[in-house]
Amino acid sequence: MTSDRQNIHVVINGTEVEAMVPVRMSLADFLRDELDLTGTHVGCEHGVCGACTVLLDGVSVRSCLLLAVQARNRSVRTVEGLADGDQLHPAQRAFSEEHGLQCGYCTPGLLMATAEILDEGADDLNRDEIRERISGNVCRCTGYQNIVNSVATAMRYHREAVAGE
């Protein structure tokens, strides 16, 4: 990619990374092409579909609308960073058990959106509120019912985990 390059330090899934990146490279392309973290998917590439959603300093963002250089000195969490070793994140467990995916293309974005919901402590949303919260993630396969079920189940796992503490 032709472009001026800048040096950045960024924390990706808890690991410090240093890289020279073209200024015009998106964060999504940086994650996928430079770091081989291909879990983050590129769908519409203009901020509508949500497949590229990652957490930047803990909040969900469209990585296709961010430049890699904008992640300088920030922390990024991708779908690869959800599991704790062999232990699945409650969102991953829920999506698996509730069949919240078919082709899996939209799934990383939805998992990150769900992770943000749980991190915010919003673990008692009703189904309408869930739909509202995930309305920024488009799915062409499932018809969304099982996705809503998955988010509801993820919230239940979160409530149980909090209660168990």
Added chain:
Amino acid sequence: MKFVDFDYHAPETVEEVVDLLGRYGDDAKILAGGQSLMPLMALRVADPEVLIDINGVHGIDTVERVDRRIRVGALVRHRRIEKLPNLTDGWGIVSDALAMIGHVAVRNRGTVLGSLAHADPAAEWPAIARALEAEITAESPRGNRTIPADGFFDSYLTNALEPDEIATSVAFTLPEGQVGSVFEELARRHGDFAIAGAGAVVVLADGLIADARLALIGAGSTPVRARDAEAALVGRAPSDDVFAEAAEIVYDSVAPRGDAQGSAEYRRKVLRVISRRALRSASARAEGVGQ
């Protein structure tokens, strides 16, 4: 698509931003939230030679709330306003609209001032700014100045800022008295650009409408204040007939453009319905506020 190449700057002070704007003028675009600019660049509709990333600039991310006035700095994200506690009573126009701006991830990055400066006629914040008669503060090599919302939106995606000016804050003020406000819009899908919409503010006094503001989106190349409809309401007792009358004035007076989302006539009809609903809801909220 991938972004076309550009020169990238990440200044840390407003002075540096102003200096860069002075140097590059129309060749440069400010990058704040990027939720409007980056999609345009991805679709290669916008092609700035220079990007001035202001996300590292100090001192422009404050929210000040004093009495009926909220002042918001250039880096304040939509999501931060959405999460403000006690945005109740008269501020319904803001809390309603925020839920309609894109989606959570968009609101996490997008900024209030960015939406105003982008001046999309289908965007919510420009209409809110006109309904609440907001004031935008801008800085340039010549110092700073205050631009009233009524004079800020020149045309489609065009604001009144000079090429070497940056908007650094905006202040919204609720009118005094028993105020209710609401934002309503019609979009094909949740988070889509609105086909048409209205922000309404109603002030009641002794059971009569003392002041009414109706700012329309999708009615022209900028948000439109429906002044004739507003004037027809002042001094009247609120009722659905009165609001229907005002909505008819809106229908007769607006001249929207037709496009792929709807014809001009369709938009006029939608604006009539939305105006009536918005005025009715704003008035009901004002009544709910009490004296």
